Structures are given as C-alpha cells and as structure tokens.
Amino acid sequence: MLCALTQNAVEASGQAKILPTIRIDVSSDRYTVETGVTDLGPGVPAELQDQLFRPFFTTKPNGTGLGLASSRAIIESHDGTIGFVNLPAGGSRFWFRLPLAETSG
Ligand SMILES: Nc1ncnc2c1ncn2[C@@H]1O[C@H](COP(=O)(O)OP(=O)(O)O)[C@@H](O)[C@H]1O
Ligand SMILES: [Mg+2]
Structure with missing residues (x-):
C-alpha cells in the first residue's frame, strides 16, 4: 500500500503541474507504527472525501x-x-497505522 499511496502522490503532483515532491514519514510508539505519504498536489476536494x-x-x-x-x-x-488529511498549505497526507506485534515479557 505504500506503493499505491506513493503512486497517487506522484500522480496528484502531476495534476498540480509541479515537480513531484513526496515525503514519506514513519513513526511509532509502543503499540503502533504509522506511515504517511505527503504530496504537494491539489488535495482532495470536500465532495469526494x-x-x-x-x-x-x-x-x-x-x-x-x-x-x-x-x-x-x-x-x-x-x-x-x-486515512488522509488535506494540508492547510495544499496537498494531502495519506497515512496508515498498523498495530505492532505483541511480544511477551
Ligand atoms: N494524494 C492524492 N491527492 C489527491 N487525490 C487523491 C490522492 N490519492 C488518491 N486521490 C483520489 O482518490 C482516487 C482513488 O485513488 P485510487 O484508489 O488509488 O485509484 P486511482 O489512482 O486508480 O484513481 C483518485 O482517483 C483521486 O481522485
Ligand atoms: Mg491509485
């Protein structure tokens, strides 16, 4: 799915006629890991959300x-x-969050 989100990010950037600039961020806490793909494209129109x-x-x-x-x-x-959020400055960030496997001890 990282691939699908990144492809969308590149395609969204193309719509905005800018050089694709994609940021991928990964963060985690004890329980989950979250990956985000941010683009500077047009974002998602409210009526399509x-x-x-x-x-x-x-x-x-x-x-x-x-x-x-x-x-x-x-x-x-x-x-x-x-899920995703539109960014105030334009573009959007699509993210997914997965639970980390439980380990004993
Ligand atoms: N990063 C994005 N910025 C703006 N719109 C997006 C983005 N990613 C997805 N979308 C919207 O969601 C729709 C569905 O995406 P997807 O399921 O990947 O299908 P496809 O890429 O084949 O259109 C896209 O057609 C587009 O309208
Ligand atoms: Mg797609």
Whole structure:
C-alpha cells in the first residue's frame, strides 16, 4: 500500500503541474507504527472525501480506482486503519497505522 499511496502522490503532483515532491514519514510508539505519504498536489476536494476508498472510484482517465480500496482491505485485515488529511498549505497526507506485534515479557 505504500506503493499505491506513493503512486497517487506522484500522480496528484502531476495534476498540480509541479515537480513531484513526496515525503514519506514513519513513526511509532509502543503499540503502533504509522506511515504517511505527503504530496504537494491539489488535495482532495470536500465532495469526494467520502468516496475515495470505494472500489473503482477514480477521477483519473485511466485510473482503476483500486489503489485505495485494496490498500484499505489489506490494512484492515491486519487490524490497522488508513486515512488522509488535506494540508492547510495544499496537498494531502495519506497515512496508515498498523498495530505492532505483541511480544511477551
Ligand atoms: N494524494 C492524492 N491527492 C489527491 N487525490 C487523491 C490522492 N490519492 C488518491 N486521490 C483520489 O482518490 C482516487 C482513488 O485513488 P485510487 O484508489 O488509488 O485509484 P486511482 O489512482 O486508480 O484513481 C483518485 O482517483 C483521486 O481522485
Ligand atoms: Mg491509485
């Protein structure tokens, strides 16, 4: 799913006609690890925010609309969560959070 999010980030940057600048950040605490992919593209319009993760939803001429839907299925099958935020300065950050495996002791 990192690949799917990064591809979307590059494609979103292309829409904004800027050189793709993608930031990937990873952070964790005792229980979870969170990975984020930030782009400087146009962000997600408010009217589309509820639909992005639906299978086959795409705004691209040759899109499959499966990147986010399959990413969500994979993440949720591992008890994780996936989401995004639009950034005040433009662009968006898509993130997923996975529980760390429990270790004994
Ligand atoms: N980083 C992003 N910035 C803006 N919109 C995005 C971004 N990532 C995804 N989207 C929106 O979500 C839709 C669904 O994404 P996805 O499931 O990967 O399918 P696809 O990339 O084939 O369109 C995209 O068509 C686009 O409208
Ligand atoms: Mg995609």
